[in-house]
Amino acid sequence: MEKKKYTLKREIFEERSVKSSKIRYADELNPAQYEAVMTLEGPVLVIAGAGTGKTRTITYRVARLVEIGVNPESILLLTFTRKAAQEMLSRASILLDARCDRVSGGTFHSFANLTLRKYAHLLKYDNSFTILDQGDAEDVINLLRTQEGYDKAKVRFPRKQTLYEIYSKTINTETPIEEIVLEEFPHYYEQVEDIVKLFRIYNSYKAKHNLMDYDDLLLNLKRLLEEFDDVRKKLANQYKYIMVDEYQDTNRLQADIIRLLGMEHRNVMAVGDDSQSIYAFRGSNFRNIMDFPKDFPDTKIIKLEENYRSTQPILKLANELIDRAR
Known part of the structure; x- marks a missing residue:
């Protein structure tokens, strides 16, 4: 007699997983933040204005990934300052446990440096550059x-x-x-x-x-990912979940690095404010946040619109100024 096969639906598993969680996600996050934290697979673009809790969202998502059993070292969190990464991972550790300290967090340049120390020889550099x-x-x-x-x-x-x-x-x-x-x-x-x-x-x-300046770190990382497909796939397998903070301040080179790193598994979350960019003088391009869905088709877009920093009259004035800006 043939035995019946029973499968546990993913939705039921996730629901039970959340209920047995140490962290009360639904109670501690608003609906949009909760959706961003619980969307773990596939490309996600989180549009988050100032004061809408983007840091909180990233922190809880790091904790959630680690809590469900993702290897912390396979999570890559890229920020524009080392301090920002350290703060988010420290908060995640307080939320969950010390495993979050093992998440690979840092700046684009520190990540490039770490990677090139292993593979620079492929680009005709000594690894001790x-x-x-x-x-x-x-x-x-x-x-x-x-x-x-x-x-x-x-x-x-x-x-x-x-x-x-x-x-x-x-x-x-x-x-x-x-x-x-x-x-x-x-x-x-x-x-x-x-x-x-x-x-x-x-x-x-x-x-x-055997010298590289700061820009060479990014340029050579991109070259490595483009010219050595085996290395790109190895890094994609190593970093299975990628999160990028302040995506509106990335330049085209950084956006290309994210596209190349994430094209294998597509588990990339970009968080940024489409109305704010402060590093244009360094070559940052706010278009990157607009073009993210083109780089990663079928991107899920989540907007954090509940503000915790300003009163409604201030927000109304700011929105009026934004609407009339060229």
């Missing part, structure tokens, strides 16, 4: 600028700070130097060929001396 901070990078540019004789040019040549800004922006926005100079430094456009030449010399110098 040295990182140049902005001051060091500007000094190297100035050294090369002097060696090439641009400091004695009849027509004034850009200073090291300006050159660094041009080079950084061309990498982070994935825009040719010629366009950056024409749009933002038109008074140097006559020197654009020499600016491009010096950029090539700067890159050769770094490669020869």
Whole structure:
């Protein structure tokens, strides 16, 4: 006699799981926050204005993932400051337990550094490469600028700070130097060929001396993910759940990294405010938050609209200003 097979529906399992949970999610979160915390599979875009509890939402979602048995080290939380990541993981640990401290949290640059220390040899770098901070990078540019004789040019040549800004922006926005100079430094456009030449010399110098500046960390991480599919798949398998805070402040390069890392499993949650972006001067692009559903089709969009920081008259005024902004 053939035995009957019984299957426990996922919805019933999840309901029982929540009821037996240490954390009272439904009582401690509003409906939109609860939906974001409980949506664990597939791409999710959380639109969260200031004061709507986005940090709380991310914290509870980290705790939820760990609570249901996800390996903490397979959760990747990317933020714009190390302090922000530490604060969220510390709160998650208080909510649940010390397992949350083992979540892989940090900035894009720290994650890139950690990854490249293992795989830089694939890009013809030694894994013990040295990182140049902005001051060091500007000094190297100035050294090369002097060696090439641009400091004695009849027509004034850009200073090291300006050159660094041009080079950084061309990498982070994935825009040719010629366009950056024409749009933002038109008074140097006559020197654009020499600016491009010096950029090539700067890159050769770094490669020869096993150096990377901050922008190289992101650029080389993207190269690694694009050029070595086996490495990309290995990292995707290692980091099965990805969360990105302040997504409106990512640049195109960072958005490409997230797309490449998440394309295998698509368990990516981006959290951001579509009305706020403060790092445009560094090349951030608020369009990334608009384009997230294009990068990850079938994205679930959740809006956090209940404000805990401001009174209604202030919110009404802010919304009026936003509506009339160009």
